[in-house]
Amino acid sequence: xxxxxxxxxxxxxxxxxxxxxxxxxxxxxxxxxxxxxxxxxxxxxxxxxxxxxxxxxxxxxxxxxxxxxxxxxxxxxxxxxxxxxxxxxxxxxxxxxxxxxxxxxxxxxxxxxxxxxxxxxxxxxxxxxxxxxxxxxxxxxxxxxxxxxxxxxxxxxxxxxxxxxxxxxxxxxxxxxxxxxxxxxxxxxxxxxxxxxxxxxxxxxxxxxxxxxxxxxxxxxxxxxxxxxxxxxxxxxxxxxxxxxxxxxxxxxxxxxxxxxxxxxxxxxxxxxxxxxxxxxxxxxxxxxxxxxxxxxxxxxxxxxxxxxxxxxxxxxxxxxxxxxxxxxxxxxxxxxxxxxxxxxxxxxxxxxx
Numbered sequence: 001x002x003x004x005x006x007x008x009x010x011x012x013x014x015x016x017x018x019x020x021x022x023x024x025x026x027x028x029x030x031x032x033x034x035x036x037x038x039x040x041x042x043x044x045x046x047x048x049x050x051x052x053x054x055x056x057x058x059x060x061x062x063x064x065x066x067x068x069x070x071x072x073x074x075x076x077x078x079x080x081x082x083x084x085x086x087x088x089x090x091x092x093x094x095x096x097x098x099x100x101x102x103x104x105x106x107x108x109x110x111x112x113x114x115x116x117x118x119x120x121x122x123x124x125x126x127x128x129x130x131x132x133x134x135x136x137x138x139x140x141x142x143x144x145x146x147x148x149x150x151x152x153x154x155x156x157x158x159x160x161x162x163x164x165x166x167x168x169x170x171x172x173x174x175x176x177x178x179x180x181x182x183x184x185x186x187x188x189x190x191x192x193x194x195x196x197x198x199x200x201x202x203x204x205x206x207x208x209x210x211x212x213x214x215x216x217x218x219x220x221x222x223x224x225x226x227x228x229x230x231x232x233x234x235x236x237x238x239x240x241x242x243x244x245x246x247x248x249x250x251x252x253x254x255x256x257x258x259x260x261x262x263x264x265x266x267x268x269x270x271x272x273x274x275x276x277x278x279x280x281x282x283x284x285x286x287x288x289x290x291x292x293x294x295x296x297x298x299x300x301x302x303x304x305x306x307x308x309x310x311x312x313x314x315x316x317x318x319x320x321x322x323x324x325x326x327x328x329x330x331x332x333x334x335x336x337x338x339x340x341x342x343x344x345x346x347x348x349x350x351x352x353x354x
Contacts, residue, residue, distance in 0.1 A: 008285065012329055013278040013337065019330035023219060026323075030226015040229055043236035044128050046137045049093055052107065053123040056087040056115065065089060068114040069107060081308040088123070088308065138187040140240045142177075145191045147244055148217050149173060149198060151251045156202075156210035159258050166210065169201050206343070212335035213254050216327040220250050223323045224316055231315075238313040246320030249295065253328040257284050261336065273340040277333050292325040 034040065044051040054065070062078035069091070082088045104125045111120040128136075149170055156166035177194050181187070195218065202211035221243055228235060260280040264271070299321060303314035 008282050009278070010282060010285070011278060012281050013274045013334070016330065016334045016337070019326075019334070023223075023327075023331065027219070027222050027226060030223060030229055033226060033229040037229055037232065040225065040235040041232060042137070043234040043239075044092060044126060045237045046134075046140065046235065048128050048134070050103070051124070051126040052091040052093070053081075053125075054089050054091065054107070054111070054120055055123055056089070056120045058115075058119060059087055060089075060115065062089065064114075065091070068110055081311075090308075136237070140237075141187050141191045143240065144221060144243060144247075145177075145194055146174075147247050148195070148214055148221075151217060151247060152198065152202065152207075152210040152214040155213040155251070155255065155258065156207045158255065159209040159262055160207055162205075162207060165205055166207060169198075169205060173198060173201075203339075208336050208339035208343070209258055211339065212332040213251060213258075215335050216254060216332035217247050217250055219327045219331050220246055220320055220323045224319050227319045228312075228316070233312055233315065236312060238310070239316050242313045242316035242320065245317065246324055249321065250324030250328060253288055253291065253325060254332045256287060257281055257328060257333055258336075260284050261333070273337055277337055281329055281333055288325060288328065292321055296321050 062080070065078055077092045079090045079092075080088065081090050104122050107125075108120070108122050111122075112118070153166045153170045157163040160166075173194060177190060180190050199211065199214060202208075202214060224243055224246060225235075228239065233239075257280055260283055261277060264276050264280050264283075268276075296318070299314055299317045302310055303318055306314055
């Protein structure tokens with residue numbers, strides 16, 4: 001069965017300005033949601049505190065649960081999770097205690113007194129200290145940044161044959177970030193500054209493929225984070241794992257298209273860059289759709305049937321698969337076009353001859 005004709009010729013390049021406008025709008029909506037909510041709601045992993053998951057046999061309300069546990073859980077937020085028929089609730093509180101087993105037993109006793117014997121069960125109780133949470137937040141930022149940097153370095157070496165130059169750039173950036181981290185600079189400001197410096201260096205060191213890959217990955221991360229801010233979902237370790245997975249998935253498609261661009265450039269160095277990029281994207285379109293489509297279907301199954309524990313991970317993956325496929329075609333490839341237009345074709349053509 002042939003899903004995509006081999007001679008298909010969709011004008012992706014012609015839609016680049018519309019794509020740019022769409023990406024800008026999506027990112028701005030995410031930033032606005034982030035600012036409006038005062039940042040992402042952090043899970044217990046990053047914020048510190050105690051997480052309590054309770055399941056009831058009969059319908060109840062968050063107010064009833066809060067009233068029953070007010071002197072045990074303190075100030076807390078209560079959220080219903082899963083299907084309504086599950087009667088399952090997640091309680092997040094700033095309470096810190098090392099006696100989790102004792103706390104679980106006390107909660108079960110109080111629930112039995114309020115709702116009846118065996119009408120409620122404590123599914124899990126997890127605690128993370130505030131220092132551990134702050135440390136995890138910082139490590140999460142560095143993990144995302146280093147993943148983006150290493151992907152950009154690999155693409156630079158793979159397609160521009162500048163392993164030494166890109167390796168030195170990476171070493172200087174990593175060492176600089178390390179020194180500023182020791183100096184006590186805020187991790188968020190540090191990572192944002194490092195990203196800007198990385199993008200600028202990619203431009204001036206003439207690494208267009210690395211620049212395109214980095215911008216497309218950054219585009220994916222921003223949209224996924226914006227989707228979580230818009231939906232009011234918590235940012236947890238599972239979501240961080242999803243973001244790192246998305247980075248790997250997205251760069252895979254980008255590499256395939258870049259490889260075809262390089263092959264076509266070697267065949268005909270006089271071909272118009274717009275036509276060359278468009279031809280390369282169309283030639284790899286079937287593989288892109290099949291790969292992304294199969295992963296998307298599996299992730300939908302995870303999202304629908306995976307349960308509450310995996311729900312946010314699957315949500316992040318769904319958004320990331322869509323935006324990752326989109327950015328490969330409309331961000332990474334078109335950054336290379338912009339570079340050709342602004343820097344001139346000759347420098348890049350010489351690189352393809354290597």
